[in-house]
Amino acid sequence: MRPPLLAFNQNGIYCEAADVYLDPWKPVDKAIISHGHADHSRYGHKKYITHHSNVPLIKHRLGEIEVSGKGWNESFTINGVKFSFHPAGHIIGSAQIRVEHQGEVWVFTGDYKTEDDGIAVPYEPVKCHTFITECTFGLPAFKWIPQDKVFEDINNWWQENRDNGQTSILFGYSLGKAQRLLKYLDTSIGQIYTHGAIENMTEVVRELVVMPPTTRITRETKKEEIKGNIVIAPPSAHGSTWIRKMVPYVTGSASGWMTFRGARRRRAIDKGFVLSDHCDWQGLLQSIKATGCEKVICTHGYSDIFSRYLREQGYDARTEETQYEGELGQLEADKEKESE
Amino acid sequence: MKAFAQLIKKLDSTNKTTLKVAALTEYFNQAAPKDKVWTIAILSHRRPPRPVNTTLMREWASELSNIPLWLFEESYHIVGDLAETIALVIPPSDASSEKSLNQFLEEIIALKKMPDQVKKEYLFENWLHLNYYERFVFTKLITGSFRIGVSQKLMTRALAKATEIDEDILAYKLMGNWDPSKISYNKLILEENEEDYLSKPYPFYLAYAIENEPENLGDISEWSAEHKWDGIRAQVIIRNDELFTWSRGEELVTDKYPEFEKFVEVIPNGTVLDGEILPYPDNEIGTFNDLQTRIGRKNVSKKLLEKVPVILKAYDVLEWEGKDVRILPFSERRKILENLYHSIISHELPLRLSETMKFSNWNEAVQERENSREVKSEGLMLKRLDSPYLVGRKKGDWWKWKVDPLTIDAVLTYAMRGHGRRSNLFTDYTFGLWDDEKKELVTFAKAYSGLTDKEFRSLDAWIKRNTLERFGPVRSVTPHHVFEIGFEGIAESKRHKSGVATRFPRMLRWRKDKKIEEANTLEDLKALIP
Numbered sequence: 001m002r003p004p005l006l007a008f009n010q011n012g013i014y015c016e017a018a019d020v021y022l023d024p025w026k027p028v029d030k031a032i033i034s035h036g037h038a039d040h041s042r043y044g045h046k047k048y049i050t051h052h053s054n055v056p057l058i059k060h061r062l063g064e065i066e067v068s069g070k071g072w073n074e075s076f077t078i079n080g081v082k083f084s085f086h087p088a089g090h091i092i093g094s095a096q097i098r099v100e101h102q103g104e105v106w107v108f109t110g111d112y113k114t115e116d117d118g119i120a121v122p123y124e125p126v127k128c129h130t131f132i133t134e135c136t137f138g139l140p141a142f143k144w145i146p147q148d149k150v151f152e153d154i155n156n157w158w159q160e161n162r163d164n165g166q167t168s169i170l171f172g173y174s175l176g177k178a179q180r181l182l183k184y185l186d187t188s189i190g191q192i193y194t195h196g197a198i199e200n201m202t203e204v205v206r207e208l209v210v211m212p213p214t215t216r217i218t219r220e221t222k223k224e225e226i227k228g229n230i231v232i233a234p235p236s237a238h239g240s241t242w243i244r245k246m247v248p249y250v251t252g253s254a255s256g257w258m259t260f261r262g263a264r265r266r267r268a269i270d271k272g273f274v275l276s277d278h279c280d281w282q283g284l285l286q287s288i289k290a291t292g293c294e295k296v297i298c299t300h301g302y303s304d305i306f307s308r309y310l311r312e313q314g315y316d317a318r319t320e321e322t323q324y325e326g327e328l329g330q331l332e333a334d335k336e337k338e339s340e
Numbered sequence: 341m342k343a344f345a346q347l348i349k350k351l352d353s354t355n356k357t358t359l360k361v362a363a364l365t366e367y368f369n370q371a372a373p374k375d376k377v378w379t380i381a382i383l384s385h386r387r388p389p390r391p392v393n394t395t396l397m398r399e400w401a402s403e404l405s406n407i408p409l410w411l412f413e414e415s416y417h418i419v420g421d422l423a424e425t426i427a428l429v430i431p432p433s434d435a436s437s438e439k440s441l442n443q444f445l446e447e448i449i450a451l452k453k454m455p456d457q458v459k460k461e462y463l464f465e466n467w468l469h470l471n472y473y474e475r476f477v478f479t480k481l482i483t484g485s486f487r488i489g490v491s492q493k494l495m496t497r498a499l500a501k502a503t504e505i506d507e508d509i510l511a512y513k514l515m516g517n518w519d520p521s522k523i524s525y526n527k528l529i530l531e532e533n534e535e536d537y538l539s540k541p542y543p544f545y546l547a548y549a550i551e552n553e554p555e556n557l558g559d560i561s562e563w564s565a566e567h568k569w570d571g572i573r574a575q576v577i578i579r580n581d582e583l584f585t586w587s588r589g590e591e592l593v594t595d596k597y598p599e600f601e602k603f604v605e606v607i608p609n610g611t612v613l614d615g616e617i618l619p620y621p622d623n624e625i626g627t628f629n630d631l632q633t634r635i636g637r638k639n640v641s642k643k644l645l646e647k648v649p650v651i652l653k654a655y656d657v658l659e660w661e662g663k664d665v666r667i668l669p670f671s672e673r674r675k676i677l678e679n680l681y682h683s684i685i686s687h688e689l690p691l692r693l694s695e696t697m698k699f700s701n702w703n704e705a706v707q708e709r710e711n712s713r714e715v716k717s718e719g720l721m722l723k724r725l726d727s728p729y730l731v732g733r734k735k736g737d738w739w740k741w742k743v744d745p746l747t748i749d750a751v752l753t754y755a756m757r758g759h760g761r762r763s764n765l766f767t768d769y770t771f772g773l774w775d776d777e778k779k780e781l782v783t784f785a786k787a788y789s790g791l792t793d794k795e796f797r798s799l800d801a802w803i804k805r806n807t808l809e810r811f812g813p814v815r816s817v818t819p820h821h822v823f824e825i826g827f828e829g830i831a832e833s834k835r836h837k838s839g840v841a842t843r844f845p846r847m848l849r850w851r852k853d854k855k856i857e858e859a860n861t862l863e864d865l866k867a868l869i870p
Contacts, residue, residue: 139411139414139415139418140405140407140411140412140415140428140429141415141418141419141425141428141429142428143428143432145432250354251355257764259428260419260420260424260763260764261352261421261424261763262419262420262421262759262762262763262764263763263764264352265355265489266762266763266765266793268355269355270353270354270355270356271353271354302414302418304810305411305414308410309407309408309411312408
């Protein structure tokens with residue numbers, strides 16, 4: 001029996017036929033990268049291959065690396081194995097990786113979402129035999145509401161805080177969520193200020209997407225000028241001394257985890273907005289169906305629960321351990337420090 | 341219901357106490373009287389008896405949301421709150437109900453006697469036609485306690501603002517047994533009603549833990565000291581030839597401690613004593629573990645009464661000759677109490693005095709505190725001699741000064757997800773100690789407090805990566821982390837696998853410097869049993 005097209009080993013997801021890794025977590029010679037978040041694009045690989053629009057993002061994070069960019073649907077062959085990138089809709093430049101060899105097709109999603117956020121190229125289902133999917137929010141408790149409605153809530157919240165003479169501080173991780181938030185803020189209410197980590201990343205994204213004007217908060221920024229405006233900051237800024245400049249302020253967080261009342265209370269955040277760059281329960285199920293796959297491999301998230309459910313639905317589904325963290329990693333860890 | 345759900349949403353949208361009080365005050369200013377009574381009842385943990393058992397609710401919720409029951413259960417373990425889980429998994433709705441909170445509660449109370457099919461239809465109807473917050477609140481009213489980050493104290497403060505009635509007076513009015521389905525807002529809050537006060541306890545005065553050196557409390561001659569007893573804080577009321585015993589949790593526990601009935605014959609009417617219920621087997625103070633056997637029992641058997649009799653260790657008097665004496669200085673109240681005690685000592689009641697001690701310097705107090713475990717106390721209580729009896733937890737006049745806990749180094753073996761603000765986070769841990777041969781870890785205690793949020797997060801991430809096996813919500817983990825576990829007391833126990841029961845175990849330190857081989861053994865723990 002020939003080895004599976006993609007296998008999970010100590011370094012990452014390995015394609016033996018091509019001798020390349022997909023989103024490896026240990027340094028390897030050749031890595032095909034789905035998107036720019038730290039748990040998927042790590043330091044130390046000799047060669048990176050990723051979608052064009054992800055190139056400036058990982059360069060910003062990883063410095064000078066050897067990287068080649070490919071277009072959507074543009075296939076390239078390594079040792080007779082055909083690879084191509086397809087939109088994942090997770091953040092700007094995020095891709096699913098399609099792998100084809102001897103008539104067999106596998107798709108690795110990286111992270112993805114089904115809703116069009118107006119920034120990332122929207123997710124497209126790709127037909128395959130085996131689908132390797134994340135399931136960060138693979139529980140029926142997760143149901144997203146359309147982003148228009150969420151941004152209406154966010155803007156109302158900002159206006160209300162401003163009317164009460166308070167500054168709004170909204171937390172979101174610096175690549176992806178932060179830009180999604182500031183793109184839809186209603187600048188007729190006030191001005192948008194940013195934490196340094198957010199501003200650095202946004203400068204890179206500005207090359208690719210039009211963003212409203214923002215002002216970086218520096219040591220020179222006067223306390224009085226921020227008042228009543230909105231500040232976008234990474235979650236790690238919560239509880240730091242940096243935040244004292246914004247007094248009096250109200251905090252908000254935009255994340256899929258805000259579904260849980262406990263998650264918000266635990267972080268001592270005032271207001272939670274349910275807004276995620278991952279699929280919700282129905283999003284995952286519909287995506288899997290749309291691929292027409294027979295086999296599903298669940299990586300990070302509620303993978304045991306989700307794969308059990310899929311098996312009951314008639315899929316050949318299993319779980320593989322990876323070191324991807326999904327939105328939890330983005331939210332809980334101090335990953336943001338890297339980009340400060 | 342709309343207004344109440346809005347209130348809950350508002351309370352949920354802020355972490356700031358002042359804003360929570362403002363939201364509650366606004367609600368109390370506008371809500372209908374009957375709705376106010378229910379809101380007060382709910383936020384002081386008085387709810388109607390549960391009309392539907394939770395097993396059925398889980399089954400029905402999984403049916404309505406078209407997911408298998410096991411998946412509902414898994415979701416519940418992760419969300420950490422049944423009502424919240426139900427509100428999340430059922431298909432969303434934007435609808436809202438025009439019915440008042442009172443109407444809903446009347447329906448819920450009536451539901452209890454209905455056949456299951458009617459209950460099911462009622463739940464389905466409401467689950468499908470209420471928006472998220474209304475659905476959450478509706479389900480919460482059915483499932484149980486409303487723990488939403490608003491304490492009874494906070495609610496009382498808001499009510500005081502809305503009614504302009506003194507907060508302490510309101511706290512008193514809200515004590516004891518009152519039935520929200522029968523009482524009117526006027527009667528509960530606005531009217532003065534003497535006869536209702538027959539069984540009413542006074543709000544307990546609670547001490548803070550001493551923060552730094554006791555010398556900072558000033559001249560020791562201004563202070564009275566006594567041992568801090570480890571039992572159940574209680575008020576015993578004797579009025580109109582009747583006796584009522586209240587626990588600190590505002591639970592009427594008269595029937596659980598029939599020993600005290602004799603008080604009525606001897607202690608004059610119009611007396612309220614504050615003290616500690618203590619187990620007293622063999623005519624001496626027992627362990628909290630002994631008392632544990634009495635706490636859960638509603639009907640106490642004769643055998644148990646003989647095995648673990650209790651006494652009231654009295655330390656204060658709040659009412660005397662029918663008058664509220666809380667305003668008198670502590671020294672005066674003690675005189676009344678001691679005179680009473682000595683006048684009835686010949687009756688051999690299950691009543692003892694919590695003896696006060698006078699020290700000439702703080703060093704003597706320090707030495708007496710060292711002696712606490714020998715006299716079966718948890719440490720010392722310091723009370724200012726000229727202090728009145730206050731309401732609730734207030735700083736300044738009363739301090740608890742506990743002995744340092746006993747400690748042992750143990751290994752983390754199992755973890756479970758927490759509830760409420762700890763939902764989806766592994767924060768409830770089981771710890772093991774080595775057996776004689778240092779081969780196996782024997783479970784000895786569970787603990788879920790003592791770490792910082794940051795430590796909990798990092799341990800949570802580690803647990804998720806180092807799970808060995810899953811048993812429903814519980815995971816066994818690779819033995820790797822050592823924690824210093826502190827506890828207040830220790831006793832032999834047949835109910836525990838380890839043969840030892842510890843009192844209030846918690847994590848004192850994460851011993852990252854220790855390997856699991858360096859953790860203590862069960863023998864080390866047993867050596868601590870007095």
